[in-house]
Amino acid sequence: MVKSEMRFREFIKNLKESGRLNEIDYPVSKYFEAPYMASKSDGPIFFNDISKSRAVMNLLGSRDELGSMLGVSKDEIIDRLSKVDFSGKVVLVNDSPTKQNEINEKDVDLTKLPIMKHFEKDGGLGYITAGIVVTEFEGETNASIHRLMIIDKNRLAARLVPPRHTYVLHKKASEKNQKLPIAIVIGPDPIITYASTTRVPLGKEFEYAASLRGEPVELFECSNGIKVPHAEYVLEGYIDPIKRVPEGPFVDITGTYDIVRDEPVITVTKIWHRNDPIYHGILPAGPEHLLMMGVPYEPKIYKAVSEVTTVKNVVLTEGGCCYLHAIVQIKKQTEGDGKNAIMAAFAAHTSLKHVVVVDEDINIFDQNDVEFAIATRVKGDKDILIITNVRGSSLDPRGEIDGTTTKVGIDATKVLNCSELFERAKLKTFEN
Numbered sequence: 424m425v426k427s428e429m430r431f432r433e434f435i436k437n438l439k440e441s442g443r444l445n446e447i448d449y450p451v452s453k454y455f456e457a458p459y460m461a462s463k464s465d466g467p468i469f470f471n472d473i474s475k476s477r478a479v480m481n482l483l484g485s486r487d488e489l490g491s492m493l494g495v496s497k498d499e500i501i502d503r504l505s506k507v508d509f510s511g512k513v514v515l516v517n518d519s520p521t522k523q524n525e526i527n528e529k530d531v532d533l534t535k536l537p538i539m540k541h542f543e544k545d546g547g548l549g550y551i552t553a554g555i556v557v558t559e560f561e562g563e564t565n566a567s568i569h570r571l572m573i574i575d576k577n578r579l580a581a582r583l584v585p586p587r588h589t590y591v592l593h594k595k596a597s598e599k600n601q602k603l604p605i606a607i608v609i610g611p612d613p614i615i616t617y618a619s620t621t622r623v624p625l626g627k628e629f630e631y632a633a634s635l636r637g638e639p640v641e642l643f644e645c646s647n648g649i650k651v652p653h654a655e656y657v658l659e660g661y662i663d664p665i666k667r668v669p670e671g672p673f674v675d676i677t678g679t680y681d682i683v684r685d686e687p688v689i690t691v692t693k694i695w696h697r698n699d700p701i702y703h704g705i706l707p708a709g710p711e712h713l714l715m716m717g718v719p720y721e722p723k724i725y726k727a728v729s730e731v732t733t734v735k736n737v738v739l740t741e742g743g744c745c746y747l748h749a750i751v752q753i754k755k756q757t758e759g760d761g762k763n764a765i766m767a768a769f770a771a772h773t774s775l776k777h778v779v780v781v782d783e784d785i786n787i788f789d790q791n792d793v794e795f796a797i798a799t800r801v802k803g804d805k806d807i808l809i810i811t812n813v814r815g816s817s818l819d820p821r822g823e824i825d826g827t828t829t830k831v832g833i834d835a836t837k838v839l840n841c842s843e844l845f846e847r848a849k850l851k852t853f854e855n
């Protein structure tokens with residue numbers, strides 16, 4: 424069995440052996456060049472010399488890679504994810520290969536790491552995009568990816584979206600005027616990175632990852648007391664209770680620049696890294712960013728819709744930034760099921776803006792087929808649900824400044840009492 428500390432490298436090795444890794448051997452700059460190359464690469468890309476370090480991008484950039492990480496085909500991802508609980512085992516170990524190299528506070532220089540600048544107008548000196556911020560305050564813990572902008576050699580600005588758990592823990596610490604100890608984990612077992620982008624109950628990210636993996640997650644203790652999984656890099660530090668700086672501009676999932684806000688400041692007090700470490704960078708608005716943001720919500724929507732009708736499948740579409748648009752496929756049994764499915768989907772994923780509900784005979788991965796359902800099964804005054812002044816995504820450029828928006832649900836399912844009108848005619852098939 425692969426040792427848990429080797430999972431990240433093992434995943435990359437498997438990509439390489441199966442011919443899916445685009446390996447770049449010549450020197451590449453971390454400023455704009457590597458992100459540009461990642462945007463042009465069909466799949467995972469590995470830089471052997473990115474500003475004198477090693478890095479991988481597009482690691483989980485397709486449903487095929489996600490499926491291979493979970494040990495299922497891409498069509499079985501939602502089913503697999505919707506059955507996993509948070510009861511996996513976490514064990515504390517004494518040592519970790521992450522501790523092979525230690526950089527102490529006075530020598531910390533974030534500008535020496537392969538932390539990239541991606542887009543022309545990016546703020547700061549570069550952004551960490553696959554950093555899992557692990558926090559602990561008064562016995563409560565959390566692990567979640569946050570974008571982290573380099574301010575100077577040892578400080579970062581962290582975008583903490585309310586009411587996500589890191590935001591909540593920082594608020595609690597800040598109200599008591601206390602520093603919030605943190606550790607930033609880069610390049611653990613990819614299943615842990617995935618788990619940290621999932622909205623699980625407070626402190627359950629590593630248990631969730633262990634359930635997904637089907638084996639315990641090992642954690643070791645940093646010098647500031649934060650317990651983290653084995654990884655390529657771990658940056659220790661704290662979030663200041665008060666200090667804030669303008670964070671951004673940064674390109675988020677919509678491919679547009681998120682607004683600049685005043686966000687909390689992290690001071691990095693130590694860096695641990697493996698020998699010859701591999702940095703993980705996620706291209707903002709690239710397929711890996713979109714999938715990691717969106718896929719964790721698909722099982723949530725699936726489960727919520729299954730409470731009101733028989734759900735068959737759910738997808739957050741790429742055109743909708745894997746976040747703002749969902750297609751929900753149901754087996755309609757009673758009139759009105761489509762509307763209930765719309766409401767359940769909005770409740771499960773509060774950032775969702777538009778949802779289309781379709782029948783079993785529609786291929787939800789084929790946008791033409793979905794459009795066909797809208798074209799032939801929707802009557803505007805009967806089947807479109809408009810909900811105004813409701814909380815939406817902070818990432819929607821068309822949302823209001825107070826975070827509200829208008830949501831639209833389209834019930835593109837057949838009318839049951841005349842379903843024969845919607846039957847899709849089939850040609851007789853002939854064997855050659």
Ligand SMILES: Cc1cc2nc3c(=O)[nH]c(=O)nc-3n(C[C@H](O)[C@H](O)[C@H](O)COP(=O)(O)O)c2cc1C
Nearest residue numbers: 567568569570582583584587588620621622715716
């Ligand atoms: C690549 C990537 C970047 C993200 N950046 C941020 C961020 O900057 N701020 C934030 O609050 N959430 C960000 N998220 C989303 C959170 O990681 C995610 O919602 C997480 O599940 C929050 O869970 P929690 O509330 O349990 O902490 C990002 C997700 C991904 C995949």
